[in-house]
Amino acid sequence: MKAVTIRDLTRRFGKFLAVDxxxxxxxxxxxxxFLGSNGAGKSxxxxxxxxxxxxxxxSATVGGIDVTRDPEGVKRRIGYMSQRFSLYELxxxxxxxxxxxxxxxxxxxxxQTRKAFVLDMAGLRGRERxxxxxxxxxxxxxxxxxxxxxxxxxILFLDEPTGGVDPxxxxxxxxxxxxxxxxxxxxxxxxxxLDEAEHCHRLALMHAGRIAAMGTVAExxxxxxxxxxxxxxxxxxxxxxxxxxxxxxxxKTSLFGTALHVWLRQGNRxxxxxxxxxxxxxxxxxxxxxxxxxxxxxxxxxxxxAGGAAA
Amino acid sequence: xxxxLAVGRKELHQILRDRRTLLIxxxxxxxxxxxxxxxxxxxxxxxxxxxxxxxxxGESRALISSFVNSSYFDIVAVVTSTNDIEHLMDRxxxxxxxxxxxxMSRDLRGGRVAQVQVLINGDNANTATTVFGYAQAIVRxxxxxxxxxxxxxxxxxxxxxxxxxxxxxxxxRSTLFLVxxxxxxxxxxxxxxxxxxxxxxEKERGTxxxxxxxxxxxxxxxxxxxxxxxxxxxxxxxxxILAARVLFDLPMRGxxxxxxxxxxxxxxxxxxxxxxxxxxxxxxxxxxxxSLLVSLLPTVILxxxxxxxxxxxxxxxxxxxxxxxxxxxxxxxxxxxKGVELHTVASQVGALVIYAxxxxxxxxxxLARERG
Numbered sequence: 001m002k003a004v005t006i007r008d009l010t011r012r013f014g015k016f017l018a019v020d021x022x023x024x025x026x027x028x029x030x031x032x033x034f035l036g037s038n039g040a041g042k043s044x045x046x047x048x049x050x051x052x053x054x055x056x057x058x059s060a061t062v063g064g065i066d067v068t069r070d071p072e073g074v075k076r077r078i079g080y081m082s083q084r085f086s087l088y089e090l091x092x093x094x095x096x097x098x099x100x101x102x103x104x105x106x107x108x109x110x111x112q113t114r115k116a117f118v119l120d121m122a123g124l125r126g127r128e129r130x131x132x133x134x135x136x137x138x139x140x141x142x143x144x145x146x147x148x149x150x151x152x153x154x155i156l157f158l159d160e161p162t163g164g165v166d167p168x169x170x171x172x173x174x175x176x177x178x179x180x181x182x183x184x185x186x187x188x189x190x191x192x193x194l195d196e197a198e199h200c201h202r203l204a205l206m207h208a209g210r211i212a213a214m215g216t217v218a219e220x221x222x223x224x225x226x227x228x229x230x231x232x233x234x235x236x237x238x239x240x241x242x243x244x245x246x247x248x249x250x251x252k253t254s255l256f257g258t259a260l261h262v263w264l265r266q267g268n269r270x271x272x273x274x275x276x277x278x279x280x281x282x283x284x285x286x287x288x289x290x291x292x293x294x295x296x297x298x299x300x301x302x303x304x305x306a307g308g309a310a311a
Numbered sequence: 312x313x314x315x316l317a318v319g320r321k322e323l324h325q326i327l328r329d330r331r332t333l334l335i336x337x338x339x340x341x342x343x344x345x346x347x348x349x350x351x352x353x354x355x356x357x358x359x360x361x362x363x364x365x366x367x368x369g370e371s372r373a374l375i376s377s378f379v380n381s382s383y384f385d386i387v388a389v390v391t392s393t394n395d396i397e398h399l400m401d402r403x404x405x406x407x408x409x410x411x412x413x414x415m416s417r418d419l420r421g422g423r424v425a426q427v428q429v430l431i432n433g434d435n436a437n438t439a440t441t442v443f444g445y446a447q448a449i450v451r452x453x454x455x456x457x458x459x460x461x462x463x464x465x466x467x468x469x470x471x472x473x474x475x476x477x478x479x480x481x482x483x484r485s486t487l488f489l490v491x492x493x494x495x496x497x498x499x500x501x502x503x504x505x506x507x508x509x510x511x512x513e514k515e516r517g518t519x520x521x522x523x524x525x526x527x528x529x530x531x532x533x534x535x536x537x538x539x540x541x542x543x544x545x546x547x548x549x550x551x552i553l554a555a556r557v558l559f560d561l562p563m564r565g566x567x568x569x570x571x572x573x574x575x576x577x578x579x580x581x582x583x584x585x586x587x588x589x590x591x592x593x594x595x596x597x598x599x600x601x602s603l604l605v606s607l608l609p610t611v612i613l614x615x616x617x618x619x620x621x622x623x624x625x626x627x628x629x630x631x632x633x634x635x636x637x638x639x640x641x642x643x644x645x646x647x648x649k650g651v652e653l654h655t656v657a658s659q660v661g662a663l664v665i666y667a668x669x670x671x672x673x674x675x676x677x678l679a680r681e682r683g
Contacts, residue, residue, distance in 0.1 A: 050524050072526050080524035084517035090328040091321065102317025103525045131328075 003028045003186035008058035018044040020209035033200030034190040041209040042190040079148035083160035089133035104151040118146030138169025158189040194295040212302045232260040233286040243281045318535025361388040361408040368416040383445040433477035434648045436488045479648045490555040491643040492616030495636045498548045503606040506585025511598040564650030576663040577639040583670035590677035610636040638662040
């Protein structure tokens, strides 16, 4: 049985089509990433899957349960954690755990067992009496995750779970997610961190309410098969973009952090024309290397082809 | 329900740690307790008057018509016994009564000082003072008229003097009138503000969304959330009543059980109002503002707390019918000052029940709609 099945799921807000005929399936134990810029429809989709929002049309089952017919049944089988790590700031670590346990109807002995598990998992032993608001980002995030899985849900929804957390904590967090996945928990995660998406078994790129591309990370990168990407490092990237205008074997350019990514035309691996143009314009170039296309490259390409503005 | 209890326990932990909520619940009442030393003046017209005429002579009718012609009094009842007056007063149907004893005309003709009795409901001390003043002025006017007519009579003493009896608050102490109003006001304010803030705060912080993802019905979540506020509000209201008894000699002439019932109904309505506010807005600042607007102003201005409803223009009077404090104050003053039983003020108690059901119903409809 599939953990999540979505068929032609659509949601309108007035005239605005937030989610437009989305269909997909997620396997049990899979980490499924939902990628897209703000307003692409990710959160609306998740809210429909969690039974919070009624679809305008289409259907979705989560854990085999229809989200429209039995939203409460869905809620019992899922864990949910959002970008805001919604803990009660004025409650202690322990009180938060006990409260969420009670909210999900766990018995007292069970709450005790799960509390021990969460404290170990989040590394919060000895900080049981700390107020949630006094916890640093990484701990808050892990505590929020712990509270979301107290009732051992087979499916876990994470809505941009790593916002505002340092890189070390993010890595620790993803280790926990990997472990849950190994134990058979299905993880449905939205993010706009592209590096994070590399942790996902499969990805859907969402743009303007539609799924623009879907597949494994490797499959998505296939889009670039045969097209080479050159990373140019220079102190004046903006001028470099302008300088490359009209170079015959350049398909397109884009800024990539502080560097510049240059797509060469299909089958072309010749960087000489680039170097020549930079020389003509008197631009100092620090380095020029072939790089493997990143997910961000894929994302930009997909969005561009979908005809929308880049994130 | 177990889940609701878990929510209630959580809420209690939060309240005990949240200084702001505690301040609102504890010190705002104390602050307002200091405010009611202010004397307030009222202009009163159309006081509902009952007349007991044991005389039925030209003189007695002349006296009655001068009350009517003054426009300060409206005769709403003509009764035949003092028991009737008591009844009408208890139910608040009249504020004052004019009793003309047998033998007034005889005394007048015989050159003796004739006495008429004016009974005034003193549960609103300021109104009572004013009413007393009006009655005295009218009677003096009639006296002067009679004096002129009785040429050669003993002109030095006024032929008629008033023998006033002010019921329920004989010393006309304004605190006795203001304290019940204040209790209603404080309860309303703290309930509405604390409930609406506690829910909107969850919306702001995102915990509301988190809770909505859990398999708990909105109703049990709300019940769980409001139980602590209900208990705290009830306790603080009883504390104010006790304090008023100690500090201001507020009497307690009715039953505590009746008071508790009325107070609970009023608190439920107030909590429901706060809940309704929280379903309309998404920010704490706005929630606070609207809570103040819907609780503070109507409860102070449109409830009869300070300004008598009877002297308001009709459209405003109609608005006061949806202000729960209007009913609560009648019940509270009735129980505390007059010692009436709940069934005497059954229509007011009924109105409180209706209000509570109405706001809770509206709030649940709004909450259900949030599911989209």
